[in-house]
Amino acid sequence: MGGYGKTAILMAAMTALFMGLGAILGGTQGAVIALAVAGAMNLFAYWNSDKAVLSMAGARAVDERSAPDLVRMVHRLADGAGMPRPKVYIIETDQPNAFATGRNPENAAVAATTGLLRALSAEEVAAVMAHELAHIRNRDTLIMTLTATMAGAVSMLANFAFFFGGNDRERPGGMIGTILLMILAPLAAGLVQMAISRAREYEADKAGAEICGNPLWLAAALKRIEALASRIDNPAAERNPATAHMFIINPLHAHAHDRLFATHPSTANRVAALEAMARSWPGSRAAGGAGRMAGSRIPVVRR
Template sequence: MQNHLRTFVLLAALTAIFVGVGYLIGGATGMLVAFLLGATMNFVSYWNADKIVLKMYAAREVDPATAEPLLANYVADVHDLAQRAGLPRPKVYVIDSDQPNAFATGRDPEHAAVAATVGLLRMLDRREIRGVMAHELAHVKNRDTLTMTVTATIAGAIGALANFALFFGGNDRERPGGIIGTLALMILAPMAAALVQMAISRGREYQADAGGAEISGDAQALASALQKIDAHARGIVNLTAERNPATGQMFIINPLSGRGADNLFSTHPATQNRVEALMRLAAPSRRAETAVPLTSARRGPWG
């Protein structure tokens, strides 16, 4: 309950930033327009969360009946993990990108979709892929997917409004805040939005890691997958993510190359910290596997 309240407050903060940007651009009228626009975006995001992001990344749904074995196994594993998690079967998509990554989207578990890149499916072994998809299903189970999509939509709009202020009103001295206000808007509004995104996303990634480990029953596989994805994703540019940096928080690993300011405030925790947390979860099960049963330990040489 506390996490949901915190997320609601942070989403309200994002909306307030958006409305404030509208005020700095057009005064009271701009604020009203921004408020109405923000409400419309939230409504559209709620009903079309999955379609917006999937279309943006040119994701294609996988038909297991006609798919090659790699993709057929991918779909089968997602369906198996969804059953283990007590979730409806989500739609399963693949993205033609060499960068290894994955995300989940949708307004609720009944309308969820998961997507993995071709790069991820080719690079990881089946056990690791299951770990990654269990993480994404944990997001679905925790109902994070709607929050992440709405956050990405508002944060992206804040950046667009800031650019609008630069190109269409930077010399208007009559605007609230004047030129100095415009310059501050250009710099501070996207930074504030990134900080709010970071606050929303980081805690949810740790929760999804723990939930994914529980669903798959294999924390070590997810930890191994995170290390591999992190090592390779940095060297492969995801052009769609670079053009739409606000969507970066939806992926299991930050898809941005970090070549510009977009990666200044990462929405993801450090991968090493996530791996260490997963290995702590794996430790009890490893001890249980190697422990000598108590009945056997008490037996003497005569039984």
């Protein structure tokens, strides 16, 4: 089964979990109300998630006057991929990282940290930006926002179950059942959210390599980012851990193994997949993409 099929199944599981929790709290009517609440929350997230995430990350908008090299690179990659040009942002932090956000390709943004621009070559930056453009083209930014909203709603309902339904003796399991529900429902929702995040990263790696023209650029970038990010804090991300799944590498210093609770796939697994992809490409394709920029760096423009 492909990545899109798995994502559809996981999102269906998240919806079923949410409606099931509502049904336990209030029967059929509770399930309907839960679905309506989820719809309202997702509608709000659809229109406002990009602004909220960029604000939490402390990102500032740049243009061709303030950051010409980065903006022109993103525009060139987007044009080559046949996509609308996203807005470009820079985050003032030493940790190398990047993310994309937006409800659709016509209303999207990519953000890169100053640490990324300092530490990576222009080829590697191009590969990272191509990965983020792939998330936008695949509409992962919307999927991730909706699943995060659903996971939050499940936790909210679980709290309602504890505070407003804990003494309902007619509910199966009584108080013990309610406490288990309060603990296990958010855990299950979180696991589904993480599974979707990890599936979308592999798809974005593949599509990003195609956009930039060389899988090895992205493989090198992932290795470099992980090595540096594991030693450098990202204060804004630490204050807002719910945004961690949006970054190309977990900014919260999670270990690189494919663990149950990891928001990102193993970097070693991602690199291996990209290297296998490069071996299957003709040499001419692996030399294309954003152009020859070996050894150069994207200038970091201060305020």
